[in-house]
Amino acid sequence: MIIDCHCHAGKGDQMTAPWNTDAPLDAYLRRARAAGIDKTVVFAPLHGDYRRANRQVAQLVARHPTRLIGFCFVHGKRDAGRIFQMVREAVTQWHFRGIKVHGYESMPTREICEAAAAFRLPVLVDVVSRPAVIDMFAPQYPGINFIIAHLGSYTDDWKAHQQVAYQLARYPNVYADTSGVRQFDYIVEALKRGGARKLLFGSDGPWLHPGLELHKIRLLKLPPREEALILAGNAQRLLRVAGTHSQTASSSHPAPAHRFEGAAPSEFHSETVDYETEYRL
Numbered sequence: 001m002i003i004d005c006h007c008h009a010g011k012g013d014q015m016t017a018p019w020n021t022d023a024p025l026d027a028y029l030r031r032a033r034a035a036g037i038d039k040t041v042v043f044a045p046l047h048g049d050y051r052r053a054n055r056q057v058a059q060l061v062a063r064h065p066t067r068l069i070g071f072c073f074v075h076g077k078r079d080a081g082r083i084f085q086m087v088r089e090a091v092t093q094w095h096f097r098g099i100k101v102h103g104y105e106s107m108p109t110r111e112i113c114e115a116a117a118a119f120r121l122p123v124l125v126d127v128v129s130r131p132a133v134i135d136m137f138a139p140q141y142p143g144i145n146f147i148i149a150h151l152g153s154y155t156d157d158w159k160a161h162q163q164v165a166y167q168l169a170r171y172p173n174v175y176a177d178t179s180g181v182r183q184f185d186y187i188v189e190a191l192k193r194g195g196a197r198k199l200l201f202g203s204d205g206p207w208l209h210p211g212l213e214l215h216k217i218r219l220l221k222l223p224p225r226e227e228a229l230i231l232a233g234n235a236q237r238l239l240r241v242a243g244t245h246s247q248t249a250s251s252s253h254p255a256p257a258h259r260f261e262g263a264a265p266s267e268f269h270s271e272t273v274d275y276e277t278e279y280r281l
C-alpha cells in the first residue's frame, strides 16, 4: 500500500501561476498507477472561493472513489465564520478526511483548529518557510495532528527544513510531508530527529511527478517496516482517526468510502520504532 498524502485537483480561478490555475489529474493518475501509488489525498489548488473549489474536488473524488481521498481547503480569513459548516459538509457529505490550509493565505486559526478537533481531522498546512508558527499552534492544540507540507518550505529554505526537523521531535502532534523537498539531506535530518513515524510521503502532484517524488523515499533505503510507515502507515493512522469519528458522529450518513486494508495494525501502531536507527544511505 502506498498513499500520496499531498496532491492538488481541479481548476483554480486566479490564473497567475500553475498552482492557482489548473491541477488536472489525468496524467497524475496514470503516473501514480505506474509508480504503484494506491491512494492519493487531493485538495483544491489555491482558489478565490473554497466552497466552490471543494465541491469540485468532491466530484473528482466521487469519480475515483477507490483512489482519491479529499481534504477540505479553507482560508482562515476569507472563510471566517463558516469554516465549521464547510468542514461538516466535506466530512458528512463527501467523506473528506482532513483540512488543508495554505500559509500564503492564512495560517491555522482557532476557528480552523476547533473544526479540526470537532471532526478529529488532521490539518495539512503549508507554513511557507515560517516554521515559527508551528511553535504557536501545535502546543495550543495537542489533540490535533498537523502535517507540515514540504517539510516547512517549498522554496528550499534550509533553515525552515532544519527547524521543522527539530519540531517533529519536540511535538508529538507534528508531522511533515516530503513533497517538493529538493535538499535530500534535510529529509534524512527529519528522519534522524523525528523518526520514520513522523514523515509522510507526498508528491505535490499533479505539478510534480509522483514517481520521481516516490523515488526519494526509496533512496532513503530504510528498513522495510520504516519505509512502509512513510509510504502509507502514518497516513493510514492519521486518516483513520478521522474516519472513525465520521462514522460515529452521524449515524445518518453512509460509512466512509475508504477502507484501509493494506497494513496490519502492528505495522503502524508501533511505539517501538527505533528512532536511533542508523539510516544507511
Ligand SMILES: [Zn+2]
Pocket (backbone or CB within 6 Å): 006, 008, 204
Ligand atoms: Zn501543494
